[in-house]
Amino acid sequence: MSxxxxxxVLTHEDKVPPDxxxxxxxxxxxxxxxxxxxxxxxxxxxHTVQVRGVVSDLGVINRAIDQFKPHICFNLLEEFHGVALYxxxxxxxxxxxxxPYTGCNPRGLTIAHDKALSKKILAYHRMPVPKFAVxxxxxxxxxxxxxxxxxxxxxxxxxxxxxxxxxxxxxxxDKLAERVAYIHETLETDAIAEQYIDGREVYCxxxxxxRLQVLPIWELQFKNLPPGVPRIATxxxxxxxxxxIKIGLDAGPADDLSPxxxxxxxxxxxxxxxxxxxxxYARLDWRMTEDEKIYLLxxxxxxxxxxxxxxxxxAEHAGxxxxxxxxxxxxxxxxxxxxxxxx
Numbered sequence: 403m404s405x406x407x408x409x410x411v412l413t414h415e416d417k418v419p420p421d422x423x424x425x426x427x428x429x430x431x432x433x434x435x436x437x438x439x440x441x442x443x444x445x446x447x448x449h450t451v452q453v454r455g456v457v458s459d460l461g462v463i464n465r466a467i468d469q470f471k472p473h474i475c476f477n478l479l480e481e482f483h484g485v486a487l488y489x490x491x492x493x494x495x496x497x498x499x500x501x502p503y504t505g506c507n508p509r510g511l512t513i514a515h516d517k518a519l520s521k522k523i524l525a526y527h528r529m530p531v532p533k534f535a536v537x538x539x540x541x542x543x544x545x546x547x548x549x550x551x552x553x554x555x556x557x558x559x560x561x562x563x564x565x566x567x568x569x570x571x572x573x574x575x576d577k578l579a580e581r582v583a584y585i586h587e588t589l590e591t592d593a594i595a596e597q598y599i600d601g602r603e604v605y606c607x608x609x610x611x612x613r614l615q616v617l618p619i620w621e622l623q624f625k626n627l628p629p630g631v632p633r634i635a636t637x638x639x640x641x642x643x644x645x646x647i648k649i650g651l652d653a654g655p656a657d658d659l660s661p662x663x664x665x666x667x668x669x670x671x672x673x674x675x676x677x678x679x680x681x682x683y684a685r686l687d688w689r690m691t692e693d694e695k696i697y698l699l700x701x702x703x704x705x706x707x708x709x710x711x712x713x714x715x716x717a718e719h720a721g722x723x724x725x726x727x728x729x730x731x732x733x734x735x736x737x738x739x740x741x742x743x744x745x
Contacts (some may be wrong), residue, residue, distance in 0.1 A: 404488070404643070406450065407450070408449070408450045408473050409444055409449045410442045410451075410453075410471045410689055411441055411452075412436045412456055412477050413443070417436075418432075418455040419437045419441055419442075420438070423438065436731065437453070439586060439707075440707065443724060443728045444732075446729065447729055452470050452472070455582060456468045456482065457482075457484075463496070473502065473736070474736055475496055475501055475503040476610070476731075476735075477493065477504050478501045480549075486515070486561060487515055493506070493507065504682060504686065504735035505681075505682040505683065505704040506683075510678055510679045510680040511704065516552065517700065518534065525531070525730050527673075528672075529673060530697045531697060532689075532697050534594055535549050536558060536593070543578060545595075550572050551573045552572065553578060553597065554572075554592060554634070555571075555581040555582060555591075555594070556596075557585055557589045559592070560589055560695050563640045564629075564637060565585055566634065566635070570634075571598050581595075599699075601633075601692060602633070602689070603621065603633065603635060604686070605619070605686065606620075606667055606668055606686045607683065607686075607713045607717065608675045609682075609734070611681045611734055611739075614675060615721070618720055619668065620654065620716045621653065623651070623652045623653065623745065624649050624650065625650030626649050627650070639651060646695075651720060652712050655716075660689060665698060674686055676700060680701065680736070681738055682703065683704070683705070685712070685713055686698060687699040707728075
């Protein structure tokens with residue numbers, strides 16, 4: 403039995419879970435299921451848990467730390483003040499408060515959230531990433547000559563496939579300008595257009611601070627996708643349950659990879675994790691072509707850690723049950739050597 407800790411769970415105000423799932427539909431539970439899974443598991447592990455919903459007031463965190471005096475904060479925040487980038491600043495605040503936390507450090511979050519900056523760093527270190535260009539808000543769209551079609555256009559900073567649809571893949575300058583304008587106007591962020599890699603989408607989970615463990619490679623599978631529809635994780639694919647059933651969406655182990663290819667993806671995932679300065683746990687998203695070339699699409703620190711989600715399922719496949727996974731995340735947060743702890 404591990405030591406019992408006081409754990410403060412930080413999540414969005416709308417995701418504070420109820421005490422029980424009884425009486426809720428699957429659709430109603432979707433908003434807070436991950437939070438419920440984490441909180442219930444922490445209770446089952448014998449920890450004393452309090453949950454605080456956070457929107458735009460750091461004072462909520464400050465008061466909870468002062469009153470509850472937690473040993474660690476379990477960070478489930480994905481935004482602050484409605485801005486996806488600001489979760490990194492909340493983690494910085496926890497460091498300023500000298501309070502241990504789970505998941506990635508603020509520098510790693512900052513670098514990984516910026517899709518262009520992370521790709522520049524990885525390209526410098528000779529790691530395979532798609533060619534790309536950034537189109538800032540308020541500037542005319544001019545495609546660099548080095549960037550050939552087709553291109554995938556998305557937000558520079560948003561995650562969870564926000565703003566991505568089949569229309570995100572463009573084949574002409576007119577469509578590029580049109581889609582960039584859509585990102586600027588709808589999401590109010592800069593846009594990034596990157597070389598579209600046709601192929602399979604595979605994920606590799608990594609967990610650890612200095613010593614890393616890579617998880618079995620997982621694959622997003624489209625079993626009934628109509629011909630001609632690109633195999634990409636659009637916003638509809640991720641959040642429309644009826645559409646998921648229609649296209650036969652599934653995720654599971656990529657068992658047909660050769661041992662050499664699987665090892666290469668896992669080794670590169672560890673290199674990406676270390677190069678971007680990530681800690682805690684992360685999911686690395688790759689595209690693999692028919693001739694087995696691989697390209698990193700995104701690094702996702704603090705991915706969805708709910709029971710039954712890709713990260714937890716991959717860990718289970720590696721022999722790490724859900725309670726062990728959550729406890730390991732807590733232990734890694736307690737062991738992380740932030741600057742104020744003598745790093």
